[in-house]
Amino acid sequence: MEAQEHNEHTQEKKMLPPPVGTFQTREELIKHVRDFALTQGYMVSIRDSSKDRYVTLACDRGGVYRKRLKTGENLRKRKSESRLTNCSFEVVGKKDDDIWILSIKNGVHNHEASNDTSDHPSCRRFSEEEVKIIRELTAAGKRPRQILKALRQKNPNLVSDSRNVYNVKAKIRREMVSGKKMGSSGGVATTLTTLSEPMVQNGVAGTGSSQAYLERKAVTDTRALAAELCRHFYTLGWFSGTGGSIAIKVHDDAIPKPSQLIVTSPSGVQKERMVTEDMYVLSSDGFILLAPVLKAYPHMPPQCTDCAPLFMKVFEMCDAGAVIHSHGMESCIVTLINPLSKEFRITHMEMIKGIQGHSYHDELVVPIIENAAHEGELIESLVEAISIYPKTTAVLVRNHGVFIWGGSWISAKTQLHQSGLDWTTPSHGPICNVNGFRGCGGNYNRALKAGPLSLNYMTEPSQHCILLDIEGTIIPISFISDVLFPYTHDNVEKHLAATYDSEETQIDISLLRSQIETDLERGITGAVPIPPDYVGKELVIGSVVENVVAMIKNGRKVAALKQLQGHICRTGFQRNQLVGVVFDDVAEALERWQNSGIKVYIYCSDSREAQQLLANSNYGDLRKYFCGYFDTTVGNKEEIRSYLEILRMVGVDKPTNILFVTDIFQEASAARDAGLEVMMSIRPGNAPLPQNHGFRTIESLLEI
Numbered sequence: 001m002e003a004q005e006h007n008e009h010t011q012e013k014k015m016l017p018p019p020v021g022t023f024q025t026r027e028e029l030i031k032h033v034r035d036f037a038l039t040q041g042y043m044v045s046i047r048d049s050s051k052d053r054y055v056t057l058a059c060d061r062g063g064v065y066r067k068r069l070k071t072g073e074n075l076r077k078r079k080s081e082s083r084l085t086n087c088s089f090e091v092v093g094k095k096d097d098d099i100w101i102l103s104i105k106n107g108v109h110n111h112e113a114s115n116d117t118s119d120h121p122s123c124r125r126f127s128e129e130e131v132k133i134i135r136e137l138t139a140a141g142k143r144p145r146q147i148l149k150a151l152r153q154k155n156p157n158l159v160s161d162s163r164n165v166y167n168v169k170a171k172i173r174r175e176m177v178s179g180k181k182m183g184s185s186g187g188v189a190t191t192l193t194t195l196s197e198p199m200v201q202n203g204v205a206g207t208g209s210s211q212a213y214l215e216r217k218a219v220t221d222t223r224a225l226a227a228e229l230c231r232h233f234y235t236l237g238w239f240s241g242t243g244g245s246i247a248i249k250v251h252d253d254a255i256p257k258p259s260q261l262i263v264t265s266p267s268g269v270q271k272e273r274m275v276t277e278d279m280y281v282l283s284s285d286g287f288i289l290l291a292p293v294l295k296a297y298p299h300m301p302p303q304c305t306d307c308a309p310l311f312m313k314v315f316e317m318c319d320a321g322a323v324i325h326s327h328g329m330e331s332c333i334v335t336l337i338n339p340l341s342k343e344f345r346i347t348h349m350e351m352i353k354g355i356q357g358h359s360y361h362d363e364l365v366v367p368i369i370e371n372a373a374h375e376g377e378l379i380e381s382l383v384e385a386i387s388i389y390p391k392t393t394a395v396l397v398r399n400h401g402v403f404i405w406g407g408s409w410i411s412a413k414t415q416l417h418q419s420g421l422d423w424t425t426p427s428h429g430p431i432c433n434v435n436g437f438r439g440c441g442g443n444y445n446r447a448l449k450a451g452p453l454s455l456n457y458m459t460e461p462s463q464h465c466i467l468l469d470i471e472g473t474i475i476p477i478s479f480i481s482d483v484l485f486p487y488t489h490d491n492v493e494k495h496l497a498a499t500y501d502s503e504e505t506q507i508d509i510s511l512l513r514s515q516i517e518t519d520l521e522r523g524i525t526g527a528v529p530i531p532p533d534y535v536g537k538e539l540v541i542g543s544v545v546e547n548v549v550a551m552i553k554n555g556r557k558v559a560a561l562k563q564l565q566g567h568i569c570r571t572g573f574q575r576n577q578l579v580g581v582v583f584d585d586v587a588e589a590l591e592r593w594q595n596s597g598i599k600v601y602i603y604c605s606d607s608r609e610a611q612q613l614l615a616n617s618n619y620g621d622l623r624k625y626f627c628g629y630f631d632t633t634v635g636n637k638e639e640i641r642s643y644l645e646i647l648r649m650v651g652v653d654k655p656t657n658i659l660f661v662t663d664i665f666q667e668a669s670a671a672r673d674a675g676l677e678v679m680m681s682i683r684p685g686n687a688p689l690p691q692n693h694g695f696r697t698i699e700s701l702l703e704i
Contacts, residue, residue, distance in 0.1 A: 015040040017091060017107035023100040026055055029093045033057050033102070041113025042089070043120035052095060059089035060120055061111055085111045116159075124160040126151075126168060134168050136309070136379070144169060214261075214281060214290050222250045222263045223279040229409065230265055230274040233326070239271040243327040244401070247311040248409050249320075250281075257319065259284045264311060266292060267303045280304045286312045306375040310382055310403065317386050318393075320405035322412040325375075331402035335368050343367050343389075343651055344396060347627050363628040365651065367392060371400040388648075465627075465650055465658045466593060466704070467671075469637075470604040472663030473681040473701075475614060479581045485552050487572055488565045492548050495568045496541045508567060509544060511560035516547055526550025557605040559632045566610030573613045580617035583683065587617075589701035590625035603630040603646065603660070605637060638666040643674035659704070663687070668695055679704070 018036040023029040030046075037043050047058040065082035090105040114120065126134065130151055137147045144165040151165075152158050213219070226248050233239040233246075247264040249257065262282040265271075269278050280302075281290035286309070292302040305311075311323045334344045347363040367389045369381035378397065385395045393415055394404040406412035471480050499505040512530065519527035527550065530543045551561045572578035593600055602611050608629040615622040634649070635642030647655055655675025662668050663681045672678045672695075680695045689697075698704065 015042050015109050015113050017089070017104045018102065020102045020104060023093070023102065024098075026051065026093065026095070026100055029100045029102055030055065030057065033091060033093075038123075041115070042109060043114075043123060044089075044091070047090070054092060054094045056105075057091050057093070059087040059109060061085045061087045061109075062089070087111055124164050126160065126164070130155070130158075131168060134165060135172055138169050138172055218250050218252055219261060219263070219281060220276070222248055223281070224276040225409065226263045226265055226279050227274040227276050229413070230271045233324075234271040238324075238326040238328045240327055242268050242270060244271060245305040245307045245311075245325045246322070246409075247305075247308070247315075248322045249315070251321070251408075257321070258316075261289070262286075262311070262315065264305055264308055267305045268300045269302075278302075282308065284315075307403075309376055309379050313379060313383055314386070314403065314405050317383070318405055319407070320412070321407045322409035323403060323405040324412050325401060325403050327401040331396055332399060334366075335396050335398040335400075339398075341368060345651065348624065365389065365392070365649070366394050366396050366402075368396045368398055371398050464597075465599045465601060465652060467601050467603050467630075467646065467658055467660045467676070469660075469662040469664070469667065469681070470602060470606065470611060470614060472683050472686045473661050474582050474586050476581065476583065476683065477663075477685040483578070483581075484565070484569060487578060488568050489549060489552055491568050491572070492564070493541060493545045495571065496544060497537075499567075500537055500541065504567065508560070508564045509540065511563060512544055512547060515558055515560040526554060557632075559605075559607075562605055562610065562632070563607050566607040566613070569610060570613055573616060578613075580614040582617045582619055582622070583700075585700040585702045587619040587622060589704065590622060592702075593704075594625055599627045599650075600625055601628045601630060601646075601650065602626055603634075603637065605632050607631050637662075637664070638670050640670050640674045643671045643676055647674065647676075661698070661701070661704070665689055665693055665695075668693075 018033045021032075023032065033044055043060045044057040045060045046055060047062070048054075048056040061084055063084050064086050065084050087110050088106050089109050091102060091107075092105050093100050093102050095101075133151060133154070134147055137150060142150075144162040147165050147169075148158075148160070148162050151160070226246055229246055230239060230244075233244060238244060245265045245267070247262055250261040250263060252260055261284065264280050264282060265274065266278050266280060278292050280288060280292070282304075283289055288304060291304070294301055305325075307325050310325075314320050314323045337344070344366045345363055349364075367385040369378065369385050372378050372381075382395055382403065386392065393406060394402055396402050404412055404415050406415055468474055471477055496505060496509075509530070516527050516530055520529065526547070528543055528546050530547065531539050533540060548561065548564065551558070569578060573580075590600060602615075604611050606614070608631050611629045611631070612623055615626065628650075630646055630649075632642075634645045643655075643660070647658065650658065652658055656677050659677045659679065660668070660671040661679050661681055662671070663683065663686045665680070668678045668680055678695055680689060680693070680697045682689075682697050682699045689695075
């Protein structure tokens with residue numbers, strides 16, 4: 001009876017060979033064998049292969065352990081017993097015409113089945129994506145156990161342990177020294193492959209020699225430029241001692257921007273004494289290709305900047321051409337204005353005009369992340385900030401400094417210069433003096449107390465905003481219908497004829513052409529095709545005018561029409577042929593809100609430029625009261641997502657902190673569904689509201 005039970009147990013533990021059969025590809029055959037092997041408690045590896053002819057798969061416990069040293073007293077011995085048993089199990093796959101046929105050469109094992117898949121080295125290998133994660137977290141200074149935890153969150157079935165992570169980290173460090181890159185299979189590939197084709201195209205001798213490329217003038221000049229900027233930034237106070245760093249892409253028309261080399265400054269070198277030879281050259285994916293030579297005492301051994309992983313992320317996510325990291329005093333101060341704030345906001349500053357996409361009346365928003373003991377540990381926070389603020393060109397680090405980037409070193413430098421705080425900011429901006437404390441808009445309750453700034457007596461500001469429509473809320477609808485529309489109607493042909501060859505008008509026509517194509521597909525009344533440019537200027541202008549007149553007549557509010565109308569009206573305002581007309585209560589209400597610390601924004605279907613023109617009114621220039629302008633580029637005014645986007649951009653704590661005032665029921669409904677407080681504006685000439693609309697109404701902004 002016992003013998004019978006033992007035989008049954010042995011039968012249950014027997015490891016069967018995979019079922020034979022035919023397969024379409026070599027990879028399909030290998031996967032079939034490995035998947036079946038795991039169910040039986042063993043694993044196979046490729047012993048021999050000719051990719052288009054055959055493949056031999058053997059048990060991964062085949063073979064015997066080979067000693068590292070053959071003879072001598074220092075014979076290296078294993079600390080544990082080898083898992084190899086010289087198992088002779090083997091299967092063969094052969095290609096016959098276009099079919100792969102699996103056969104069993106030896107289906108017997110000489111060892112017991114494994115109880116854990118982690119016993120097999122091939123099961124502990126990392127995928128290409130996992131190797132990339134290890135590389136990024138290694139650059140961020142994470143330990144093997146921390147990296148393993150992150151990997152298991154993505155793949156709960158991962159059988160690798162921290163030793164496997166450590167081995168990959170060690171291989172990465174060796175590659176950093178040798179200038180080589182590890183492939184997903186654990187092999188090695190050179191990092192300058194992307195440079196070969198452009199170099200051949202440029203006729204460089206040596207069929208793409210990486211060393212020859214590193215010695216080219218473009219690389220040398222960029223290294224010299226980086227050194228010069230480091231010295232210059234030191235004199236400006238943007239860099240201090242060894243603090244601060246810069247990274248610049250080597251411009252080469254023959255190489256796509258994402259694949260261009262990167263020149264970056266070293267760590268631990270006095271910035272005022274930087275020279276060309278101190279600069280590092282990195283590949284497009286961050287491997288060191290050229291490092292400085294070791295200098296004599298008292299110089300420290302060369303070391304690439306700790307910011308390199310952060311620079312690489314900015315290059316990857318923002319299509320930047322240069323990144324600057326400054327420890328400037330101003331960038332530290334603004335992060336302390338409100339120690340709890342996640343962003344810095346400022347408007348009505350002349351210097352803002354130098355920052356991409358901003359004018360004097362716009363609000364600049366810069367995200368703030370918390371500092372860490374090592375700069376490499378900031379990478380996760382930096383990535384999150386850029387993801388939340390995709391249009392930003394800077395990220396502040398509290399008590400530390402700022403990262404600023406641009407399409408070129410000139411753009412990055414300009415924006416760093418423009419970001420400097422001017423403590424003479426007029427009181428209408430968000431940097432103002434509230435109860436003796438300068439801070440971003442909002443009210444702070446602060447007790448005067450000796451000693452350093454403490455969170456115990458700082459409270460988070462409560463930010464309240466008003467979002468205003470223009471037509472029917474600030475400006476009478478009659479001004480739009482009786483003044484602006486007729487002016488546009490009468491001047492559209494004249495404007496197009498006078499500015500036809502300008503880039504601005506060509507963009508306007510292109511947008512209208514795209515809109516008309518959509519209108520024609522939808523069967524919109526009044527839409528006529530706009531012919532291509534080659535038929536002649538007169539025919540194109542004639543068809544554009546016909547479409548514009550029809551759109552105005554039908555009350556269309558599409559972005560293409562609004563943009564052209566804004567450009568036409570701009571000329572009228574510049575020539576004093578037009579002056580904005582606002583309701584009598586508007587100027588007084590705006591001044592009252594400003595004095596109360598309430599921020600005011602505009603959301604209108606007109607372009608942002610047109611909104612600012614209308615604010616130049618019969619009551620003077622009202623633009624000083626507005627913190628920002630939103631148009632239909634954020635979305636249609638009757639869609640909920642548009643208001644959610646405005647909430648994100650304004651940065652209030654909760655949606656009810658914004659009051660939206662409009663005369664359009666559909667807009668009010670969308671804003672209410674997004675969580676905003678809403679009031680309906682009842683003005684002369686406004687369309688009647690539906691019965692039981694459910695909104696509070698006002699006849700004057702002074703009622704708010």
